[in-house]
Amino acid sequence: MSAVSSLSAAPAAAPSPRLRLEVVDGARGLALLAMFVFHFAYDLSYFGLIETDVPSDPAWRGFARLIAGSFLTLVGVSLVLATRNGLNRAAFLKRLAMVAGAAALVTIATYVAMPRSFIFFGILHHVAMGSVLALPFLRLPVAAVATAAITAFALPFLVAHPLLDQPALAWLGFSRAPIVTADFVPVVPWFGCVLGGIVLARLALPRLAGSRLAAWRPASLPARILAWGGRHSLLVYLVHQPVFIGALMLALQLSPAPPASQERGFMLSCQSSCAAGPLGTEACERLCVCTADSLKREGLWAATLADRLDAAGRDRVSALAQACLRPGGKP
Numbered sequence: 001m002s003a004v005s006s007l008s009a010a011p012a013a014a015p016s017p018r019l020r021l022e023v024v025d026g027a028r029g030l031a032l033l034a035m036f037v038f039h040f041a042y043d044l045s046y047f048g049l050i051e052t053d054v055p056s057d058p059a060w061r062g063f064a065r066l067i068a069g070s071f072l073t074l075v076g077v078s079l080v081l082a083t084r085n086g087l088n089r090a091a092f093l094k095r096l097a098m099v100a101g102a103a104a105l106v107t108i109a110t111y112v113a114m115p116r117s118f119i120f121f122g123i124l125h126h127v128a129m130g131s132v133l134a135l136p137f138l139r140l141p142v143a144a145v146a147t148a149a150i151t152a153f154a155l156p157f158l159v160a161h162p163l164l165d166q167p168a169l170a171w172l173g174f175s176r177a178p179i180v181t182a183d184f185v186p187v188v189p190w191f192g193c194v195l196g197g198i199v200l201a202r203l204a205l206p207r208l209a210g211s212r213l214a215a216w217r218p219a220s221l222p223a224r225i226l227a228w229g230g231r232h233s234l235l236v237y238l239v240h241q242p243v244f245i246g247a248l249m250l251a252l253q254l255s256p257a258p259p260a261s262q263e264r265g266f267m268l269s270c271q272s273s274c275a276a277g278p279l280g281t282e283a284c285e286r287l288c289v290c291t292a293d294s295l296k297r298e299g300l301w302a303a304t305l306a307d308r309l310d311a312a313g314r315d316r317v318s319a320l321a322q323a324c325l326r327p328g329g330k331p
Contacts (some may be wrong), residue, residue, distance in 0.1 A: 023216045029226030031070040038064050043244050056285045069193045076197020100128040121171035122183035130194040146199045152192035290324035
């Protein structure tokens with residue numbers, strides 16, 4: 001997620017000979033901090049330590065998308081910064097190999113830990129591919145790059161074909177089929193963020209010369225920590241989740257978590273079962289919320305939780321769930 005080198009966009013745009021703006025490191029550090037908040041909440045939810053089901057909660061999903069967009073925008077900014085004095089081919093290939101290797105490590109680790117939802121094209125995969133795809137755009141006029149960014153954001157809504165629904169092509173971002181994975185950042189629309197970062201840097205760099213923003217240096221301890229994290233974001237990304245999970249598992253050994261509430265247990269079970277079918281995450285969430293509300297309204301909630309339904313009760317539960325699949329979600 002940190003800067004990688006690529007082809008020179010426009011050497012004349014450089015406001016100074018410095019190859020690094022520390023304010024960008026600070027911004028990347030802030031994005032890392034936001035990522036820590038999300039992943040820690042995700043882990044708390046996974047271990048049943050909070051009531052919120054973070055993966056399916058709309059607010060948390062929106063927060064995660066904002067974080068991913070921030071990182072990818074900073075990738076575009078960093079590509080321009082790293083090539084102001086020309087392409088360092090060796091440094092580019094070295095960094096690319098590091099990011100691609102880390103992405104492969106994430107895929108392998110998640111496949112072992114959670115094979116049903118392993119990460120096959122997450123944020124690191126996109127950073128690696130996006131860095132390569134961005135190379136020709138660094139030579140194009142800003143207006144052309146901005147047009148390409150808008151096009152990338154629009155393409156998923158404009159392009160559809162059964163062939164693109166094949167699992168092997170899901171990473172492109174055109175698939176309309178449900179995709180079960182812990183982190184998914186496909187080429188479109190997310191490459192638009194990388195291109196947007198290039199546009200932002202190309203427009204801002206000429207105006208930064210001599211500015212207080214360009215001269216910013218981290219002075220306080222928190223600022224220095226943020227900037228350090230931004231400079232070593234790949235290492236921080238790889239390390240933080242094992243640290244969080246290890247700490248939570250140790251805490252649970254010392255103080256076991258309280259039993260999950262009955263409603264949370266029902267929702268998790270319902271969404272897990274639903275995810276095995278053709279519906280996507282958001283549709284499954286709506287279905288399970290609607291079904292739970294219908295069961296409470298019909299007086300079948302307690303019996304469902306206690307698994308005390310007779311044949312007629314089970315048929316009624318099935319009918320309520322089917323009704324929730326219809327527009328309006330009413331039995």
